[in-house]
Amino acid sequence: MNNTPELETRRLKREVLVRIIKAFMSDNYAENVRLIPYDMRPKGSEVPFRCCVYKERAVLRSRTIAGLGFAMEDDDERTLLSDFAQQALTRQVPEPEPLTVLQNACKGCPSAQVFVTELCQNCVAKPCMKACNFGAISNNGKRSIIDQDKCKKCGMCMNACPYHAIVKTIVPCEEACPVGAIAKGEDGLAHIDKDKCISCGKCVSACPFGAPHAKSQVIDVLSKIKQGKEVIAMFAPALVGHLPCTPEQFIDAFKKIGFSDVYEVAQGADTTIQVEAHDLQERLEQGAPFMTTSCCAAYNELVKKHIPEIKPYVSDAHTPLYYTAEIVKKEHPNAETVFISPCFAKRKEALDNPNVNNVLNFEELGAIFIAYGIEVDTCEEKEYAFKSSKEARDFPLSGGVARSVQAAWKGNPEDLKPTIINGLTKATVRDLKVYAKTGKCQLGNLIEVMCCEGGCIAGNAGLNTVKMALKKVTDYSSKSYSLKEDK
Amino acid sequence: MEKIKVKICQGTTCFVMGGEVIKSIHDTLVEKYADKIEIVPVRCLEVCHDADSFSQAPYVYVNDEVVSAATVDKVISVIESKLKNE
Known part of the structure; x- marks a missing residue:
């Protein structure tokens, strides 16, 4: 939700997703998918955004292809949407790259x-x-x-x-990208260099034409549910801020879609916190100058692709998603797991983790609720089997991870000096490179890194304003026990 | 003078299609018209449930007038026209 230019592009994407899901629920899935651009811009309709109704439909066709989970780069422009719809049903493994650029939606902005x-x-x-x-x-x-x-x-x-x-x-996508992965090609249109892209999705939020687009996995997930498989939702703690209901209503809401069970990823965060606090204490005792957190998927991609020299300083703690998925697969060995995510980068993390089968982002989840006609605020309230700590539920806030390590810290309190990177930008990426190169960080010895300014509650696939999401997340976490009291 | 009643839908569809705007509509109205309107958060009024009408969410009601695909500007212009007519 950083730099949200206009809600219009978000609304278009969400509308297309709802229509894909409605088509999936209908008796005539492939044909109804083929008709999406015509249903949205029928004969004689107004032309709200582009030069003519044909261009409108062409862009909507592209949005539908991305919504079905395919890369626009592979589109030959002659395959029918109905064929894409069928192919989506048989896909076994999601696309490796989370983002794609809709070339026909790209304006080809003047160079900076x-x-x-x-x-x-x-x-x-x-x-x-x-x-x-x-x-x-x-x-x-x-x-x-x-x-x-x-x-x-x-x-x-x-x-x-x-x-x-x-x-x-400026070119908004180029300006927003912290790593120079999206740039105008010789054709004047934006292209993503997958060897550089950290899948943070800042370009998705920045483009006022809605050209960079996520490849959705809605069809993959809904197909598994339709086939009667045991499908379990694991939701990121940020979701609490992004639905108009209480977190206790999530279980019932997810079950109405057909999920068989629901886990809070805050459960895994409680493990991350303990491992991370222990990891840092050990490192400092051995004379390490600093350690960075390891829970942000975009940051982990950044380390891999752009700052490998900082890797020795990154905590060995796994992400909350990792530990949660491990627990779920242990308790339900045959289940398919779906992570409910505020961001796109987690799709990358999921691809490398056999315990996480699919990822849906908040926008896609919202589209499912609309298509299924589920009113989340009328769902029944149910208790979670596992009670997560206040600190674990605050994980998606900027500063939340650092505070959690402080709360779980067993060493001398004065030894711990947290500092926060609240948002990856070209400038903060440079700072990280300097810390790695010099082996020094003047600002502290625990560097919390979050790609999105504000934390995961400000993820690029969010539904709510960051301010409101922050309030809802802290209202919920304040009802939990604190790790500090536990000591 | 009777206060204008502004109903802001808190339903799932309106939230998903425009949760970001709903909050700013609320805040702007409170600031601008504090004594002239009454803001009532309401549950889903089910206009979004037929056929394609979900795509026109979020919905806001100004007295009995429905504002579809509501934005701050649209809601303000309806309120202004009602205030003028009184």
Whole structure:
């Protein structure tokens, strides 16, 4: 939910998902999927966003393909949606990359550039020319001009101009990506480099055309339920903030979809907390300068693909999802497990973990509730078999993981100095690289890293505002016992 | 003068299609019209349940007028027109 440009693109994605699920529930699944673009933009309908109704339908067709879980990059543009719908039913393993770019939805934005606007007053001092270290700025007698071939887009001239007459245009997806994985190709359209992408989904939230898109696993999950398999939902603690009901109503709500049981991933977080506190204490005793947390899937991808040198400093504790899935598979060896996630990166983590079979994000779960006509706030309240701690339920908040380690800390309290990276950006990625390279972090010895600003409650597939989600999560966690009292 | 009744739907469909907006509609109205309107959170009124009407959620009611695909601006303009007519 970072940088939410417009709700419109989110609404479109959600509407397509609901229609796919409704088609799946109908007697004529493939044909009804084929009709989605025509149902949404019938003959003679208004053209709300694009140049004509045909383009609208073409983009909706692409959204449907992604909603069925396929990569747009593989679309030959001649395969019928009904064929994609059938193929989705037979898919055994989800697509390896969580994100895809809908090329026909991509505007092909103008490249990022710095330029001098007409508001230039052609002043005497010309601080812009002095500020430029690359000799890119000249003056034509009427105003300053930037030579785009020489310009490095550093923005020094912008800051120097007393009139704010110099502006920088950006490409929203490129700007949002913390690792330079999405960029305009030679065709002018956005492409994701899968060797660089950490699946954080910041581009999905940033693009006002809704071009970057998640590949959904709704059909995979609903097919398993329809086949009568034992399917178990494991929900991220952030979900508490993203549905209009109490967490005690989740069990009944999930069972109405056909899940056979429901686990709080906060249950696994209680194990992560203990392992992580112990891990840190051991490392510090052995003279380690610092340790970073290990629960954020996008951060783990970042470590793998961009900062392998920080790996020795990353906690060996597994994620809350890892421990929860392990418990579930032990208690239900034949069950199919589905993680309910606020983000896209967890799909990557799930692919590497045989105990997690599928991942649905909050938007997809919401779409299922709409299609099934389930009113979550009328569901029955039920107790969870396992009672998680306050700290485990606060895991999805920025600072929550660091606080949990503090609560479980068995060493001298003064030895523990937490610091927080609240959101991965180009700048915080640079900081992490410096910590790894120098083996030093001045700010503390426990570095909590969360990719999304605000924590998982601000995940890119969320439904609620971060502020409201924060309130709901803390209201719920405050009813639990604290690990501090437990000591 | 009787207060205008603004019903904001708290149902699942409205939340999923626009949970982000519902909150800002609520907050903006409280700030702007504190003494002129009464905000009532309501459970699903089931307009979203027929055929394709889910796609027009979130729904807000200003007295008896339904505002579909509600946004802050849309709701404010309906309230303004009601205030003018009184």
